[in-house]
Amino acid sequence: MPLLSIVLPVYRVQAYLRECLDSILEQTFTDFEVIAVDDCSPDHSGAILDEYAARDSRVRVVHLEHNVGLGEARNAGLGHAFGRYVWFVDSDDWLAPGALAAIADRLRTAEPDVLVVDYAKVWWDTTTRHSKLSALVASANFPRTFTLAEQPRAIRIFHVAWNKVYNRDFLLKHDITYPTGLYEDVPVGYPVLMLADRISVLDRVCVYYRQRRRGAITSTPGRGHFQVLDQWDQLFERLDAIGERAAPFRNLVFERMLYQLLLVLENPERIARSDRKEFFRAIVRAYRRHVPAGGYQFPAGWEGVRHQVAARGSWTQWRALHNGLQLAGAAKPRLLELRNQVRLRTRLNMLYYRFQLRRPMDEQLAVYSAYWGKGYACNPRAVYERMTELAPGVRGVWEIKPGAKAEVPAGVETVTIGTRAHYRALARAKYLITNVNFHNWVAKRDGAIHLSTNHGTPAKAMGVDQLKFPAGLGDLDMDKLLRRSDRWTYSISPNAYTSEIWERAYPCNYETLETGYPRNDELVNATAADVAAARERLGLEPGQVAVAYLPTYRDYEFGRDALLNVESFADRLPAGTVLLVRVHHFDRSHVPADHPRILDVSDHPRVEDVYLAADMLITDYSSVMFDYAVLDRPIAIYAADWDKYRATRGAYLDVFTEGPGVATDDENELADMFVSGAVTGPAATSARALFRKRFCHLDDGHASERVVRRVFSDEALATAAAVVVPRQRVRQNADAII
Known part of the structure; x- marks a missing residue:
C-alpha cells in the first residue's frame, strides 16, 4: 500500500497535462501512485495518460465511457485508490519541487485526517502571487494539529479539493464524495474541516494554481454558473445532517457564501450581462433561505456594503454601485486606447x-x-x-x-x-x-x-x-x-x-x-514533373544534387559562427552538388553571390519550390524540418548555438535526440556526414521514420479540403489518413551525393 494516492481528473488539458505529470513523477519522494481519470476528454489527454502509464508503473489510467464532470471523476479515482492518504490534484496545475517529500513527512508525523497545503497562483503572463494561507497561519498561530472548534478562523481556508490531502479512511467513514456540476468543492470543502478530529496545515507552497487566460470552465460565461447556488444549498443540507458539530460555524459559512456568490455575479467571464439580474435575484433568495436564525452581522468595509445590498434585494442599488466602479476603472484605459488608435492610423x-x-x-x-x-x-x-x-x-x-x-x-x-x-x-x-x-x-x-x-x-x-x-x-x-x-x-x-x-x-x-x-498538400501530391518544374524555376541543371540550407531567424544577439559558413561548406561538397541557401525573411545575413556552388534562393517567392527541388536539407531549429519531412528525404541538423539558443529562446524539441536525421554542432563534422554518407545512412533513416510518424501522419494531401469544408461549409472535421505512405516518385537522386 503506497502512502499517497494522487487522483488526477483529466478533461481538455492536453496543453498542461505533461507539465503536471512531470512535476509529480520527478519528485524525490516516490511512495505514491497516480490514478489518472480520463473523463472522456475529447482532446489528446487520454493518449498522453496512456503514454505516461506505459513507461511508469506508478501511473494507472481509468478511461470513463462518458463525461461525468470533475466531481464524479474524483469519486471514480477514489474508488481505484489504495493509498493511506488521497490527494485530488487538478491536472492543469503542477507541484512544486520537493512538495511530496514535505507532505509525506507531515503525514507521517502528524497523522491528520486533513492536511491543508499552501499554494501560489500563477497567471499566463508568469505573474505569481502567494496565497493568503501564510498570513492566516501566522495570525492564528495554528498548532501542529487542531480541530475547527479549536481554531474557527480556519473556516477561511480556500474550500477547494486540491489544497487538502485526506486520510482515505476518514473519507470513507463519513461517506464524503463530490457532487456533480460546477463548484463541486463547495459542499465538501467546509464539512471536511468540521468533521476532522485532526487538521494540520503545511505552510509551504506545494501547488502552483494555474490561472488560465482562456479555456477554464470557471472562466467561460454561461448558465452553468447558476449551479453554484445549488451547491450552496447542498452544503447547508450537509450542515443540517452534521448537526451540533456544524452549528457554531453557520454564520461564518453564510458569510463565505455571500462572498463567493457576489464574486461570481461580478465576474463577466462567468455571468453574462443578460443573466446578471436573474442571478442577483437568485442570490437574494439564497440569502433569505439560509440567513442564520439569530440574524447576520455584516462584515466591515466594502465587503459589508455589498452584503447589505444583497440583503435589501435591490437590483437597482447593486447595478448603480457596480456600474459606478466599472466606469471609474475603465475611463483611463479607454482614453489611452483611443489615443493609440489615432497614432496607428489617421483619424x-x-x-x-x-x-x-x-x-x-x-x-x-x-x-x-x-x-x-x-x-x-x-x-x-x-x-x-x-x-x-x-x-x-x-x-x-x-x-x-x-x-x-x-x-x-x-x-x-x-x-x-x-x-x-x-x-x-x-x-x-x-x-x-x-x-x-x-x-x-x-x-x-x-x-x-x-x-x-x-x-x-x-x-x-x-x-x-x-x-x-x-x-x-x-x-x-x-x-x-x-x-x-x-x-x-x-x-x-x-x-x-x-x-x-x-x-x-x-x-x-x-x-x-x-x-x-x-500548404503541405502540394508536397504530398507532387509528381516527378512538378519536381522537375521546381528545379527549373530555381535554375538547377539536370543531374545536379541540391542541398538546401534553411536556418531559422535568431531574435537575439548571436555570433556569426552560429550559422553555417556556406562558402567553406560548399567547397567540401562533392562535384555536381549545389547548395541552395535561403535565409529567414527577418534575417539580413550575407550570402555570397559569386560562388559557383551556391545558389541564393532567399528571394524566391515560394519555399515549396525549394523543398521540391532539394535532395537533402540542412536546418537548425526552423519549422522547415517538419514540412520537408513530408517528402521523406534526408535531413541534417546543424545547431552550433544549441545551448545558447535553448537558454535564450526556449525550445520544445531537442533537435539532437528527437530530430529527423543526423545532428551536430560542429561544421566539420557536418561536412564529414555528407562526405561519408551518414546523412543517408540507416541511423538517419530510422530517426526520420520516427519523426515522420510523430509529426507528419496527417499529411495525406487533403488538409486544405478538410479546412475548407469546416470553415466555409460548417461540416464536421473529417478524419485524415493515419499514416503517410512515402511517395517514391517525388524523391530525387539523394544517394548520388555519396
Whole structure:
C-alpha cells in the first residue's frame, strides 16, 4: 500500500497535462501512485495518460465511457485508490519541487485526517502571487494539529479539493464524495474541516494554481454558473445532517457564501450581462433561505456594503454601485486606447473603417493575407485555391503591401494595404484568413469567422511560453499579441504535438483544426514533373544534387559562427552538388553571390519550390524540418548555438535526440556526414521514420479540403489518413551525393 494516492481528473488539458505529470513523477519522494481519470476528454489527454502509464508503473489510467464532470471523476479515482492518504490534484496545475517529500513527512508525523497545503497562483503572463494561507497561519498561530472548534478562523481556508490531502479512511467513514456540476468543492470543502478530529496545515507552497487566460470552465460565461447556488444549498443540507458539530460555524459559512456568490455575479467571464439580474435575484433568495436564525452581522468595509445590498434585494442599488466602479476603472484605459488608435492610423481612415463596420457584413467575402501582406503564399494560398473549388460562391480577396502585387498570379483579386478598399474589405468580410495576425485595430464582427492558418510546427518557444525566456523576447507586446489571437475562430494545427503547444502558447477561445498543414498538400501530391518544374524555376541543371540550407531567424544577439559558413561548406561538397541557401525573411545575413556552388534562393517567392527541388536539407531549429519531412528525404541538423539558443529562446524539441536525421554542432563534422554518407545512412533513416510518424501522419494531401469544408461549409472535421505512405516518385537522386 503506497502512502499517497494522487487522483488526477483529466478533461481538455492536453496543453498542461505533461507539465503536471512531470512535476509529480520527478519528485524525490516516490511512495505514491497516480490514478489518472480520463473523463472522456475529447482532446489528446487520454493518449498522453496512456503514454505516461506505459513507461511508469506508478501511473494507472481509468478511461470513463462518458463525461461525468470533475466531481464524479474524483469519486471514480477514489474508488481505484489504495493509498493511506488521497490527494485530488487538478491536472492543469503542477507541484512544486520537493512538495511530496514535505507532505509525506507531515503525514507521517502528524497523522491528520486533513492536511491543508499552501499554494501560489500563477497567471499566463508568469505573474505569481502567494496565497493568503501564510498570513492566516501566522495570525492564528495554528498548532501542529487542531480541530475547527479549536481554531474557527480556519473556516477561511480556500474550500477547494486540491489544497487538502485526506486520510482515505476518514473519507470513507463519513461517506464524503463530490457532487456533480460546477463548484463541486463547495459542499465538501467546509464539512471536511468540521468533521476532522485532526487538521494540520503545511505552510509551504506545494501547488502552483494555474490561472488560465482562456479555456477554464470557471472562466467561460454561461448558465452553468447558476449551479453554484445549488451547491450552496447542498452544503447547508450537509450542515443540517452534521448537526451540533456544524452549528457554531453557520454564520461564518453564510458569510463565505455571500462572498463567493457576489464574486461570481461580478465576474463577466462567468455571468453574462443578460443573466446578471436573474442571478442577483437568485442570490437574494439564497440569502433569505439560509440567513442564520439569530440574524447576520455584516462584515466591515466594502465587503459589508455589498452584503447589505444583497440583503435589501435591490437590483437597482447593486447595478448603480457596480456600474459606478466599472466606469471609474475603465475611463483611463479607454482614453489611452483611443489615443493609440489615432497614432496607428489617421483619424480619417479609422473613421471610415468604423463606418464600414456598421454596414451589412458580406457573407460571401473572404480576405486573405500571408506574412503581413507580403505576397500570395503558404497555408492561406492553399486554403484559397481549394476554396475556389469547393466554395465557389465565396469571393476571395488578398491584402497586399504596396509594390508586392507583381507576386500575385493573374486573376487573383487584391486590395492594397492602407487604401479605402482595404479598410472596406476588412470591415465587411465575413471571413478573414491569415498565417500571422491581422492588424491590432481590426475588429471581429458578430458572426465573422477568423481563421489562423499559422505557418509552422513550433520547435522554439512561442506565444505565452516566450515569457519564460525574456532575453529572447525583444519588444514583443504579449498582451497585444493575445488580443489579436482572441479574434481567432479557428486555428490550424498540423499534428497533436502542435495542438498541445498552441493551446498553451495562445490561450484564447478558438477551435483547433487538427488537419495537417494545407500548404503541405502540394508536397504530398507532387509528381516527378512538378519536381522537375521546381528545379527549373530555381535554375538547377539536370543531374545536379541540391542541398538546401534553411536556418531559422535568431531574435537575439548571436555570433556569426552560429550559422553555417556556406562558402567553406560548399567547397567540401562533392562535384555536381549545389547548395541552395535561403535565409529567414527577418534575417539580413550575407550570402555570397559569386560562388559557383551556391545558389541564393532567399528571394524566391515560394519555399515549396525549394523543398521540391532539394535532395537533402540542412536546418537548425526552423519549422522547415517538419514540412520537408513530408517528402521523406534526408535531413541534417546543424545547431552550433544549441545551448545558447535553448537558454535564450526556449525550445520544445531537442533537435539532437528527437530530430529527423543526423545532428551536430560542429561544421566539420557536418561536412564529414555528407562526405561519408551518414546523412543517408540507416541511423538517419530510422530517426526520420520516427519523426515522420510523430509529426507528419496527417499529411495525406487533403488538409486544405478538410479546412475548407469546416470553415466555409460548417461540416464536421473529417478524419485524415493515419499514416503517410512515402511517395517514391517525388524523391530525387539523394544517394548520388555519396
